[in-house]
Amino acid sequence: MAGIEGMLAEIIAEFPRFRLLRKSDSHLMSSIDIFLKILTWGRQSRFLTEYHTVIGYTLFVAPTWERLDVIERIVLLRHERVHLRQRRKYGLWGLAFLYLLPIFPVGFAYGRARLEWEAYSETIRALFELRGASVLGDKNLREHIVRRFMGPDYAWMWPFRTTLDKWYDRLILELSERVSDVQNYSEKTDASMIGDQNPNRPKEPKTTWAQS
Ligand SMILES: [Zn+2]
Numbered sequence: 636m637a638g639i640e641g642m643l644a645e646i647i648a649e650f651p652r653f654r655l656l657r658k659s660d661s662h663l664m665s666s667i668d669i670f671l672k673i674l675t676w677g678r679q680s681r682f683l684t685e686y687h688t689v690i691g692y693t694l695f696v697a698p699t700w701e702r703l704d705v706i707e708r709i710v711l712l713r714h715e716r717v718h719l720r721q722r723r724k725y726g727l728w729g730l731a732f733l734y735l736l737p738i739f740p741v742g743f744a745y746g747r748a749r750l751e752w753e754a755y756s757e758t759i760r761a762l763f764e765l766r767g768a769s770v771l772g773d774k775n776l777r778e779h780i781v782r783r784f785m786g787p788d789y790a791w792m793w794p795f796r797t798t799l800d801k802w803y804d805r806l807i808l809e810l811s812e813r814v815s816d817v818q819n820y821s822e823k824t825d826a827s828m829i830g831d832q833n834p835n836r837p838k839e840p841k842t843t844w845a846q847s
Contacts, residue, residue: 655845687700701842751783759810771811
């Protein structure tokens with residue numbers, strides 16, 4: 636099974652309770668949106684419109700999901716699969732505690748940063764595998780991800796740039812050592828992983844939505 640259907644099937648095989656919901660259909664998401672606007676003094680105002688959020692085994696997606704191409708969706712799902720595994724490892728409340736509290740909810744959220752480090756490592760790994768080695772030197776991507784940690788998107792969870800650069804450099808080094816392996820890998824899996832990449836092909840058309 637190729638592309639996005641294959642990825643979703645993999646996730647459902649691992650997490651049978653996994654489902655996709657639109658954020659706009661969820662009261663819980665509207666409440667979190669209000670809470671985040673208060674917590675960040677209005678700086679995180681794109682929670683409902685641009686951010687995709689996994690809670691429990693449900694992935695709540697923003698309207699931007701519809702505009703993502705196949706690779707972007709797979710990359711996103713791989714990031715969220717890390718959070719699903721964290722959910723299984725720590726339990727719902729354990730994960731919520733780690734995500735929200737230590738050490739401070741805003742400004743230095745060590746627990747949240749650790750959980751997102753793991754997930755963003757997977758984002759970078761997935762981009763590297765699906766888009767190729769150019770991802771490793773992509774300065775915009777690095778800045779984008781570093782800003783996620785240092786800026787209001789996740790309530791300023793990590794204020795130290797040096798640690799972020801070290802983490803990123805280590806990951807880039809690890810991935811660049813895999814370049815030759817990945818070349819073989821993409822030759823083998825090209826068509827089956829990514830699907831038809833014809834630019835004229837309509838974007839992933841249908842999403843099967845769960846009911847809230
Ligand atoms: Zn995340």
